[in-house]
Amino acid sequence: MGKIFAERTPVDEAIRQISRSEISRVGKESVEIFQACGRILAEDVIAKWDVPHFDRSAMDGYAVRAEDTFGASPTNPVILRLVGEVDIGEKPCCIERGKAVRVSTGSALPEGANAVVMLEYAKEIEGSVEIYRSVTPWENVSKRGEDVRMGEVVLRKGEILQPQDVGVLASLGYSEVEVIRRPKVAVIATGNELIEVGMNPEVGRVVNSNSPMLCCAIREMGCEPVYMGIVEDEFGKLRDAVSKALSTDAVIVTGGTSVGKRDLVPEVVEEMGEIIFHGVSMKPGMPTGFGVIEGKPVLLLPGFPVACILAFYTFFPEILAKLTGVRVVAKRGEKVRARLSRRIPSQPGVRTFARVVVRNGIASPVRTSGSGILTSMVKANGIVVVPEEKEGFEEGELVEVTLIRDLVEVL
Amino acid sequence: MGKIFAERTPVDEAIRQISRSEISRVGKESVEIFQACGRILAEDVIAKWDVPHFDRSAMDGYAVRAEDTFGASPTNPVILRLVGEVDIGEKPCCIERGKAVRVSTGSALPEGANAVVMLEYAKEIEGSVEIYRSVTPWENVSKRGEDVRMGEVVLRKGEILQPQDVGVLASLGYSEVEVIRRPKVAVIATGNELIEVGMNPEVGRVVNSNSPMLCCAIREMGCEPVYMGIVEDEFGKLRDAVSKALSTDAVIVTGGTSVGKRDLVPEVVEEMGEIIFHGVSMKPGMPTGFGVIEGKPVLLLPGFPVACILAFYTFFPEILAKLTGVRVVAKRGEKVRARLSRRIPSQPGVRTFARVVVRNGIASPVRTSGSGILTSMVKANGIVVVPEEKEGFEEGELVEVTLIRDLVEVL
Numbered sequence: 001m002g003k004i005f006a007e008r009t010p011v012d013e014a015i016r017q018i019s020r021s022e023i024s025r026v027g028k029e030s031v032e033i034f035q036a037c038g039r040i041l042a043e044d045v046i047a048k049w050d051v052p053h054f055d056r057s058a059m060d061g062y063a064v065r066a067e068d069t070f071g072a073s074p075t076n077p078v079i080l081r082l083v084g085e086v087d088i089g090e091k092p093c094c095i096e097r098g099k100a101v102r103v104s105t106g107s108a109l110p111e112g113a114n115a116v117v118m119l120e121y122a123k124e125i126e127g128s129v130e131i132y133r134s135v136t137p138w139e140n141v142s143k144r145g146e147d148v149r150m151g152e153v154v155l156r157k158g159e160i161l162q163p164q165d166v167g168v169l170a171s172l173g174y175s176e177v178e179v180i181r182r183p184k185v186a187v188i189a190t191g192n193e194l195i196e197v198g199m200n201p202e203v204g205r206v207v208n209s210n211s212p213m214l215c216c217a218i219r220e221m222g223c224e225p226v227y228m229g230i231v232e233d234e235f236g237k238l239r240d241a242v243s244k245a246l247s248t249d250a251v252i253v254t255g256g257t258s259v260g261k262r263d264l265v266p267e268v269v270e271e272m273g274e275i276i277f278h279g280v281s282m283k284p285g286m287p288t289g290f291g292v293i294e295g296k297p298v299l300l301l302p303g304f305p306v307a308c309i310l311a312f313y314t315f316f317p318e319i320l321a322k323l324t325g326v327r328v329v330a331k332r333g334e335k336v337r338a339r340l341s342r343r344i345p346s347q348p349g350v351r352t353f354a355r356v357v358v359r360n361g362i363a364s365p366v367r368t369s370g371s372g373i374l375t376s377m378v379k380a381n382g383i384v385v386v387p388e389e390k391e392g393f394e395e396g397e398l399v400e401v402t403l404i405r406d407l408v409e410v411l
Numbered sequence: 412m413g414k415i416f417a418e419r420t421p422v423d424e425a426i427r428q429i430s431r432s433e434i435s436r437v438g439k440e441s442v443e444i445f446q447a448c449g450r451i452l453a454e455d456v457i458a459k460w461d462v463p464h465f466d467r468s469a470m471d472g473y474a475v476r477a478e479d480t481f482g483a484s485p486t487n488p489v490i491l492r493l494v495g496e497v498d499i500g501e502k503p504c505c506i507e508r509g510k511a512v513r514v515s516t517g518s519a520l521p522e523g524a525n526a527v528v529m530l531e532y533a534k535e536i537e538g539s540v541e542i543y544r545s546v547t548p549w550e551n552v553s554k555r556g557e558d559v560r561m562g563e564v565v566l567r568k569g570e571i572l573q574p575q576d577v578g579v580l581a582s583l584g585y586s587e588v589e590v591i592r593r594p595k596v597a598v599i600a601t602g603n604e605l606i607e608v609g610m611n612p613e614v615g616r617v618v619n620s621n622s623p624m625l626c627c628a629i630r631e632m633g634c635e636p637v638y639m640g641i642v643e644d645e646f647g648k649l650r651d652a653v654s655k656a657l658s659t660d661a662v663i664v665t666g667g668t669s670v671g672k673r674d675l676v677p678e679v680v681e682e683m684g685e686i687i688f689h690g691v692s693m694k695p696g697m698p699t700g701f702g703v704i705e706g707k708p709v710l711l712l713p714g715f716p717v718a719c720i721l722a723f724y725t726f727f728p729e730i731l732a733k734l735t736g737v738r739v740v741a742k743r744g745e746k747v748r749a750r751l752s753r754r755i756p757s758q759p760g761v762r763t764f765a766r767v768v769v770r771n772g773i774a775s776p777v778r779t780s781g782s783g784i785l786t787s788m789v790k791a792n793g794i795v796v797v798p799e800e801k802e803g804f805e806e807g808e809l810v811e812v813t814l815i816r817d818l819v820e821v822l
Contacts, residue, residue: 033608207581213581309575
C-alpha cells in the first residue's frame with residue numbers, strides 16, 4: 001500500500017477518474033408534484049393541452065368583433081349592444097355582429113369575438129357601449145396555444161425541478177411526474193476505538209461522529225443515507241459489511257484508509273472490485289480513496305472528521321452525477337455577472353425583477369408579457385434586479401444575475 | 412382600497428414593517444441528530460465531557476515519562492524498557508520510570524506517561540527502545556479537555572445545524588437535540604377560475620398552480636406547508652378559510668389581492684386583524700400585501716404566478732425570521748472575499764483546504780492541529796482553497812472564502 005501512497009493523485013485528476021469509471025445509474029420513480037421540488041426529471045415533460053387552452057382576454061374591457069370597431073374614434077364612436085358579461089372562470093356564450101360582452105383579464109373570450117377593447121377606450125351607456133378606438137383582430141387577446149402548443153416539450157429530462165417548474169407542471173395537467181430515484185448511499189464506519197452515537201465513551205474510545213455527519217450531508221444532497229453501523233478493523237468483517245452495503249447504490253467507508261496495519265479498507269475493495277485511486281494531493285484528506293465493485297462506487301474517506309467532510313464535498317458530487325446522469329454546474333441562488341443583450345427598462349422608484357436567460361456571460365431578458373407566462377418561467381434561469389434609483393439597465397451593461405434554477409449538464 | 416394602492420410601500424420599508432410587527436414565535440422540539448441538519452438550535456449545546464476525554468497520543472510512537480528522555484541524542488540515546496502497546500480503542504495500563512509503551516495516534520496515554528516520542532526518533536531493540544531525542548512534558552499529547560472543557564458552550568442557540576455540527580454533537584454525547592419546530596405555513600388559493608391540480612380545465616378555468624409551487628418553496632425553506640385548497644372569491648368563505656388557517660403558524664393567500672371587485676382578501680384580513688401594507692413598489696408583485704391576525708402573519712400574494720413566487724422570495728424570509736427568531740444573512744456555499752489576517756502555508760502540488768473565521772471582511776485561519784479538531788469545526792465558518800500551483804496565501808492577501816455554515820443573526 002505504501003507504493004500507492006507514493007503517487008498521490010491530483011484532485012482534478014481524481015475527479016476525472018471518477019467520471020470515467022463505470023457506475024450503474026439509478027432508476028426512476030413517480031412522485032406527486034407537491035413533493036417534486038429538487039428532484040431530477042427522468043423524462044421530457046410535454047404539454048397535455050394548449051396554453052392558454054382557450055382564447056383569453058388580456059385586459060379588462062369589452063370583447064368584440066374587431067371588424068365592428070374599425071373607424072371608431074372619440075369624436076365618432078362605434079356603438080355596440082352590450083349583451084352580457086363573462087366573469088373569470090365562467091364559460092362564455094357567444095356574440096354576433098354589433099354586439100359586445102364585458103370581460104376581465106383572464107376571462108374566456110366569447111365565441112365570435114376576436115379582440116378586446118380596453119376599459120379606458122369605451123363607455124357603457126344604457127345597455128350599449130361606446131367604443132372610442134378601433135382594435136385589430138386578436139388585439140388584447142392571449143390566443144389559445146400562443147404560449148405553449150399541446151405536445152410541445154416544456155421541461156427537459158435532467159432538469160432539477162424548481163418551485164416555478166412545479167407550478168408549470170400543475171398548469172399542464174400533471175399531478176405526478178417521473179423523476180430519478182434518490183440514490184441510496186450506505187455509510188460504514190470502521191475503527192476499533194468507535195462507539196455508537198449516544199453511548200458514553202470509556203477511556204480510549206470515542207463516539208462515531210463521522211456517520212451522523214455524513215448521513216446529514218448525504219441527505220442534503222438529495223440522497224437517502226443508509227447507516228450500516230460500526231465495523232471492526234478486521235478484513236473479513238469489513239468485507240462482509242461492504243458486501244451487504246452493495247445492496248444500495250453507493251458505499252462510503254470512513255476510517256481505515258491510511259497506510260497503517262489497521263488500514264484494511266483499500267485491500268478489501270481491491271479484493272472485491274477495483275481501487276481507482278488511493279491517496280490524493282489534498283490537505284487535509286490525503287488518504288481518500290475510490291473504487292468500484294460490481295458497478296457500485298465506493299468512496300473511502302479518512303477517519304479524521306475534518307478530512308472526512310472535506311473529501312466528501314470534493315468527490316461525492318461527481319459520484320452523484322454518475323449515479324443520476326446529471327451534473328450540477330451551478331446552484332440556484334448563486335450570483336453571476338453577465339452582459340445584457342438588450343435594455344431592461346424600469347420606472348424610477350420601483351424595484352423591477354427582470355427574468356433573463358444567462359448563457360456564456362450574456363444575459364438575455366425574456367418576454368414578460370402576459371401571454372408568455374408559462375414559457376418565461378421555465379426558460380428564464382436568472383433574475384436581474386433593477387434598484388429603485390435606476391431607470392433600468394442599458395444594453396451591454398454588466399449586471400449581477402441571481403440564478404433561479406440549478407444549471408445542469410446532462411451526461 | 413384604491414386609496415391604499417395610491418401609496419405603494421417601497422420594498423425595503425415593507426420588509427422593515429414585517430420585522431417590526433408582532434408575530435408569535437414557534438416553539439421547540441427534540442430531533443435525532445441524524446435528522447438535525449438544517450434545523451435551528453433552540454438551546455445552547457454544552458459539552459457533556461472533556462474533549463479529548465482522555466490524554467491522547469497525537470503521534471505514532473512511544474509513550475514515556477518526559478523526564479526519562481532528558482539529554483537523549485542520536486549519539487547518546489536513552490534506553491527504555493518496552494513494556495507493551497496501547498492500540499487505538501484500548502484501555503491503557505500504566506508505566507513507571509524507565510519504561511515505554513508503543514502507542515498510535517489516538518491511543519490513550521498510559522497512566523504515568525506524560526509525553527510521546529515520535530516513531531522516527533526511536534528504535535526498538537530486543538524488548539527495549541532507544542530514544543534519540545528528548546521530549547518536554549505533554550509533548551505530542553492532546554491533553555484531556557484541551558479542546559473543550561466539560562460544561563463549555565460549544566454551539567449557540569440560533570445556529571443552523573450543519574453536517575459538521577452534527578458530528579460535533581455526536582462527539583459530545585448527544586443523540587438528540589432541541590431545535591426550533593418547523594413553522595407550519597397554510598396556503599390558500601382564491602379565484603373562481605381555479606380548479607384543483609390534476610383536473611382537466613374546461614374553457615374559462617385554469618389549474619391552481621400557485622399552491623403546489625408555494626408548497627414546494629415553503630418546504631425548501633425548512634417549513635411545513637399545509638395546503639388549504641381553493642376558496643371562492645366570496646367574503647364569508649374567505650374569512651372562514653383564513654380563520655381555519657390560523658391554526659398554523661403563518662398564512663399565505665394567493666390571488667384576490669388587487670383592487671378589483673373580486674379582490675376581497677385585504678378586506679377580510681383588515682376585518683379579522685390588521686393590514687400592515689398593501690401595494691408594494693415592485694414589478695412584478697405590486698399587489699402584494701401583509702397583515703397580522705392574532706399574532707399570525709398573513710402574506711397576500713398576487714395570483715399572477717411570476718409575481719407570486721417573486722414576492723414570496725422577497726418577503727417570506729423576513730416572516731420566517733420573525734417566526735423562528737433567527738435571520739439568515741448568508742447561506743452555506745456562498746462565496747465572499749476577505750483579507751487574510753495571517754499567512755496560509757501550502758505545499759506546492761497539494762490543494763490545501765484552510766478553515767477560516769470570516770468576519771467584517773477579515774479571514775482568520777483557525778488552528779488546525781489535531782487537538783483543536785472539534786472547536787475548529789464549529790468555529791470556522793469558511794474555507795479558503797489554496798490551489799496546487801501556489802505555496803500559500805500571504806498575510807493581507809485578498810482571498811475567496813466559501814462559507815461552510817449559514818451566517819445568522821439571532822433576533
